[in-house]
Amino acid sequence: xxxEWPLWEVFIRGQHGLNHRHVGSLHAPDAEMAILNARDxxxxxxxxxxxxxxxxxxxxxxxxxxxxPLFDPANAKVYRHPTFFDVPDEVGHx
Amino acid sequence: xxxxGLSPAIAEFxxxxxxxxxxxxxxxxxxxxxxxALEEDIALANTALDLIGQTQLWLxxxxxxxxxxxxxxQLAFLRDVSGYRNLLLVEQPNGDFGRTVMRQYLFxxxxxxxxxxxxxxxxxxxxxxxxxxAKEVAYHLERSADLVVRLGDGTxxxxxxxxxxxxxxxxxxxxxxxxxxxxxxxxxxxxxxxxGSHKAAWQEHVTRTFADATLKAPEKSFAxxxxxxxVHSEHLxxxxxxxxxxxxxxxxxxx
Numbered sequence: 001x002x003x004e005w006p007l008w009e010v011f012i013r014g015q016h017g018l019n020h021r022h023v024g025s026l027h028a029p030d031a032e033m034a035i036l037n038a039r040d041x042x043x044x045x046x047x048x049x050x051x052x053x054x055x056x057x058x059x060x061x062x063x064x065x066x067x068x069p070l071f072d073p074a075n076a077k078v079y080r081h082p083t084f085f086d087v088p089d090e091v092g093h094x
Numbered sequence: 095x096x097x098x099g100l101s102p103a104i105a106e107f108x109x110x111x112x113x114x115x116x117x118x119x120x121x122x123x124x125x126x127x128x129x130x131a132l133e134e135d136i137a138l139a140n141t142a143l144d145l146i147g148q149t150q151l152w153l154x155x156x157x158x159x160x161x162x163x164x165x166x167x168q169l170a171f172l173r174d175v176s177g178y179r180n181l182l183l184v185e186q187p188n189g190d191f192g193r194t195v196m197r198q199y200l201f202x203x204x205x206x207x208x209x210x211x212x213x214x215x216x217x218x219x220x221x222x223x224x225x226x227x228a229k230e231v232a233y234h235l236e237r238s239a240d241l242v243v244r245l246g247d248g249t250x251x252x253x254x255x256x257x258x259x260x261x262x263x264x265x266x267x268x269x270x271x272x273x274x275x276x277x278x279x280x281x282x283x284x285x286x287x288x289x290g291s292h293k294a295a296w297q298e299h300v301t302r303t304f305a306d307a308t309l310k311a312p313e314k315s316f317a318x319x320x321x322x323x324x325v326h327s328e329h330l331x332x333x334x335x336x337x338x339x340x341x342x343x344x345x346x347x348x349x
Contacts, residue, residue, distance in 0.1 A: 005131070027133060036137070036236075037133040039233075040136050040137040041132075041133055041137075
């Protein structure tokens with residue numbers, strides 16, 4: 001058995017209505033301790049109203065080597081950006 | 095109490111509260127950079143900072159109620175051992191991490207019910223400090239109780255260390271509930287509760303936590319006492335020597 005605590009990824013919601021944002025990672029023996037540790041490590045300066053933690057090993061990530069096939073095709077599709085409309089002046093800043 | 099808020103009884107009470115927070119905060123700060131894991135290191139430092147923040151509030155109240163023109167820094171850095179009013183429990187050496195956690199837990203389980211009672215103090219300043227501190231201390235208690243259970247009910251070694259910590263610290267818990275003439279005065283004017291009145295809450299919390307942690311409280315109880323009269327163990331002198339060195343060597347030095 002490994003004596004190392006597993007790694008957890010920490011997500012903090014800064015304000016009501018905003019999304020949880022990834023802020024970093026930490027070690028903890030279980031989810032409950034991970035929440036307490038996250039509170040102590042990542043919310044010392046009044047950063048959060050809510051914390052999520054998830055085992056790092058449970059995150060499924062895209063492979064860096066797939067970057068080309070996954071993301072390059074979107075480069076050439078400018079028509080997917082809403083840049084071909086004239087925004088009426090009354091709308092103001094968008 | 096005079097119109098200016100002067101009151102020797104409040105000043106003395108604020109010293110008792112502030113000094114226990116200060117010395118425990120200092121003890122916890124000794125772990126900074128040495129705790130068994132980065133996460134624990136930060137958590138202990140946070141607790142230390144909370145306690146030192148509370149110290150500031152209590153000692154400022156002491157200065158105000160005393161009315162001698164002293165500042166909270168002067169109280170912290172220029173009083174000698176016999177002037178300190180903290181519980182003997184908090185000046186005990188850190189020992190291993192288990193003993194530090196156990197000391198914190200035994201203190202927190204006393205601190206929280208006391209602060210809750212102080213929120214009803216007839217003195218608004220005491221009630222306000224208690225209200226602010228109680229939120230922090232509720233978290234301290236949650237965390238220290240959790241660690242006591244995890245370590246007590248952990249491996250054979252962590253269990254043995256936690257039981258040794260209980261056996262070592264237990265004689266210092268009785269002092270928390272002893273009353274003296276000052277307490278009678280505080281109770282009579284509704285400033286603070288009778289120290290024995292939150293013993294049941296403490297006992298209940300400790301019994302429940304120890305049951306989960308598979309730890310045993312010693313049956314024989316002998317209470318070490320004297321902290322509130324300024325009669326301390328030899329350890330406090332070493333703490334003050336370290337904490338006060340700068341102000342003693344360079345009087346009036348500022349950050």
